Amino acid sequence: MARSSVTALHTGTPADTDTCPAARPGVRAPGRGPCGHCDLGPLAFCDGFAPRTVSNLWRVQCTVPFEAHDTLFREGDPGVAVYSIVSGAVKVYKLMPDGRRQITAFFFRGDMFGFCLGGSYAYTAEAITPVGVCRLPMQRLNDLANTAPEVQDRIVRRMTAKLAQFHDHVLLLGRKTARERVATFLLGLSDRARRRGEPGSPLTLPMGRADIADHIGLTVETVSRAMTRFKREGLLDLPSASQVSIRQPDALRAIAEGATGG
Amino acid sequence: MARSSVTALHTGTPADTDTCPAARPGVRAPGRGPCGHCDLGPLAFCDGFAPRTVSNLWRVQCTVPFEAHDTLFREGDPGVAVYSIVSGAVKVYKLMPDGRRQITAFFFRGDMFGFCLGGSYAYTAEAITPVGVCRLPMQRLNDLANTAPEVQDRIVRRMTAKLAQFHDHVLLLGRKTARERVATFLLGLSDRARRRGEPGSPLTLPMGRADIADHIGLTVETVSRAMTRFKREGLLDLPSASQVSIRQPDALRAIAEGATGG
DNA sequence: GATATGCCTTGATCTGGATCAAGAGCATGG
DNA sequence: CCATGCTCTTGATCCAGATCAAGGCATATC
Structure with a gap:
């Protein structure tokens, strides 16, 4: 229709x-x-x-x-x-x-x-x-x-x-590492979800890895690797490709802001 | 004062x-x-x-x-x-x-x-x-x-x-090569100069290489190399570090838009 | 005009993320 | 149940641009 x-x-x-x-x-x-x-x-x-x-x-x-x-x-x-x-x-x-x-x-x-x-x-x-x-x-x-x-x-x-928001995104694209970009992106989604009254943590990603990559200036592979690594480190849970649960928001935020986290 | x-x-x-x-x-x-x-x-x-x-x-x-x-x-x-x-x-x-x-x-x-x-x-x-x-x-x-x-x-x-402008700049930072970024940046300055009634070509760059680099997501060295190469190729004239004369605007524009120019 | 001080350029090397290349889920459909 | 076609993950290499390291080359200071 x-x-x-x-x-x-x-x-x-x-x-x-x-x-x-x-x-x-x-x-x-x-x-x-x-x-x-x-x-x-x-x-x-x-x-x-x-x-x-x-x-x-x-x-x-x-x-x-x-x-x-x-x-x-x-x-x-x-x-x-x-x-x-x-x-x-x-x-x-x-x-x-x-x-x-x-x-x-x-x-x-x-x-x-x-x-x-x-x-x-x-x-x-x-x-x-x-x-x-x-x-x-x-x-x-x-x-x-x-x-x-x-x-x-x-x-x-x-x-x-x-x-x-654009100023922030320009900073992300111009100066952040792959890891920082992915952390920033996920936290951004989480914040926006909360701001519209939805839970900030179990997140459902409506977009695929390719879309994320094309948003934060990386490739699909790099996005995937970063997320897998966050999972391995216990910062995230990834029950499925489109489900993200933020386990350690503070640690993730520290990474997003540029702390030299590993 | x-x-x-x-x-x-x-x-x-x-x-x-x-x-x-x-x-x-x-x-x-x-x-x-x-x-x-x-x-x-x-x-x-x-x-x-x-x-x-x-x-x-x-x-x-x-x-x-x-x-x-x-x-x-x-x-x-x-x-x-x-x-x-x-x-x-x-x-x-x-x-x-x-x-x-x-x-x-x-x-x-x-x-x-x-x-x-x-x-x-x-x-x-x-x-x-x-x-x-x-x-x-x-x-x-x-x-x-x-x-x-x-x-x-x-x-x-x-x-x-x-x-x-931000949409354009995000595209530049997310997906353009160093060469494309420098070309886009210079043409952007030129366009803006023209739009305010100044000549679009002999440009005076008020900012240094470090500022340019921090704007287009590169390092000073990469910006310098890109400009030197444009000069060597005859696309630009660089009478001094802060003076830029655009010799071949169309070729430069083609590079800025992503033509596979060299 | 010698000495300092900031860029800017150029060269040599290194590396984070891209690219190339398989698999591994996991839906959909027959 | 097994193909078919995704997207996602993982591994192996490669390379554009970063980093490291000297020089140029102005203008400024005394």
């Missing part, structure tokens, strides 16, 4: 900016989010907005499902919408002509991505798992932001947080 | 948020910028704003000089102000406990940095050359943004552009 709507999004003409087939009361999913469209609660972009603002957002948003491996948009596509994830995981990446790939970020429940005022997307976004997103047309969001400072303010806050 | 005001900034109490000793008509420098404080013209943050908005900004801004090697603020300091560069160059970096350093960005005339809503700076900012900055108290800027959508909109635009 998702397939067709995905295709519709991709082939969308500029008019797509404002149309949103699913954004009619009749098709709206039940939920307890501020606008009634999702169950994000306090994680929702519109949480705490004035009723009038929420109803304005409600009118322009649409909730869209994607399947794993679906492409939400591609680098260079006109940036017509912003996405907020209700469920599932998304990766965004840039490709080099020869196929080298850099995953610049992973996004999970509550995260927003796709901001690009009046330009094109700087990266491709692809669903890792089945995903539900709340899609907000950029132009409408912008119009609204001009009359509701709370909207603009929240956008700035989200972007500020993202910028800080 | 800058020394003392720098110190004053660093030791500033929370009250510093709103005080700005130099922001009085009496000490304002002559200039042709929108608010009369700088000569940034169209590069100015406040260019094109409504007169009322400009005068509001004018009241809270202050123009501050720094000398080379001065620290504007440190990672972890409360984020009380945003900076716009009028002249000179600034580097921002993060340090690891053992001294490893990652320069996450360089800023030049017209660039803005220091956004961090209600938090702490995520990085340290240090002048590379003598610098003149326009300093805007974050709180005041925020208040103004809530009443003047044009201000908020411009902040979002600046941040969007910065995010796109």
Whole structure:
């Protein structure tokens, strides 16, 4: 079912900016989010907005499902919408002509991505798992932001947080060892899980080793070796390839921060 | 003369948020910028704003000089102000406990940095050359943004552009070779110079090799070797260590994008 | 103009992580 | 139950870039 709507999004003409087939009361999913469209609660972009603002957002948003491996948009596509994830995981990446790939970020429940005022997307976004997103047309969001400072303010806050994350990731890529990168990555996932109200420790990795490698600037083999070694050392438990239990968070954190741990 | 005001900034109490000793008509420098404080013209943050908005900004801004090697603020300091560069160059970096350093960005005339809503700076900012900055108290800027959508909109635009730059830099650090990194870095400086109305080719590098290395995730030696090789191959001219003339921009661009050039 | 002080460059060697190459699970499907 | 096709792990080598080690070559100081 998702397939067709995905295709519709991709082939969308500029008019797509404002149309949103699913954004009619009749098709709206039940939920307890501020606008009634999702169950994000306090994680929702519109949480705490004035009723009038929420109803304005409600009118322009649409909730869209994607399947794993679906492409939400591609680098260079006109940036017509912003996405907020209700469920599932998304990766965004840039490709080099020869196929080298850099995953610049992973996004999970509550995260927003796709901001690009009046330009094109700087990266491709692809669903890792089945995903539900709340899609907000950029132009409408912008119009609204001009009359509701709370909207603009929240956008700035989200972007500020993202910028800080990028500074950290640049440090990781520029100066950390393989071991430090993997430790930092896992702790980052754990922190983000906690911040959205999920347990920080038994983690389920929605992405494969290749995705992790392409995110932290390593190869699959090196990621695998680092994780195996953490397991051997008792810092992690790896009941299965996609399950990670952090046994010694402090030791792991020390490694992530650059302590000369073995 | 800058020394003392720098110190004053660093030791500033929370009250510093709103005080700005130099922001009085009496000490304002002559200039042709929108608010009369700088000569940034169209590069100015406040260019094109409504007169009322400009005068509001004018009241809270202050123009501050720094000398080379001065620290504007440190990672972890409360984020009380945003900076716009009028002249000179600034580097921002993060340090690891053992001294490893990652320069996450360089800023030049017209660039803005220091956004961090209600938090702490995520990085340290240090002048590379003598610098003149326009300093805007974050709180005041925020208040103004809530009443003047044009201000908020411009902040979002600046941040969007910065995010796109980060995606590129993450690709560079995660997946490019030493040669590709140096080529990309030099072309990036060239593009930015052109975008602020300066010639894109004979470039003056305000930063040393060590800074370049810490920005693109290499060592001084590797940066030096890459540049020497570009010179030997006729892609660059290096009349002195800090002067770079781009002889074959297209060839350099091909290398930067990952063409298997030699 | 001799001496110091910082880069910057260049050369020789070393090494962490890439690459190459098998296996080892572990689903899916017949 | 066994193929088929994954992805993940593990082992053996290789190599781009780091590290170690001298020199150049400016500008600054006295």
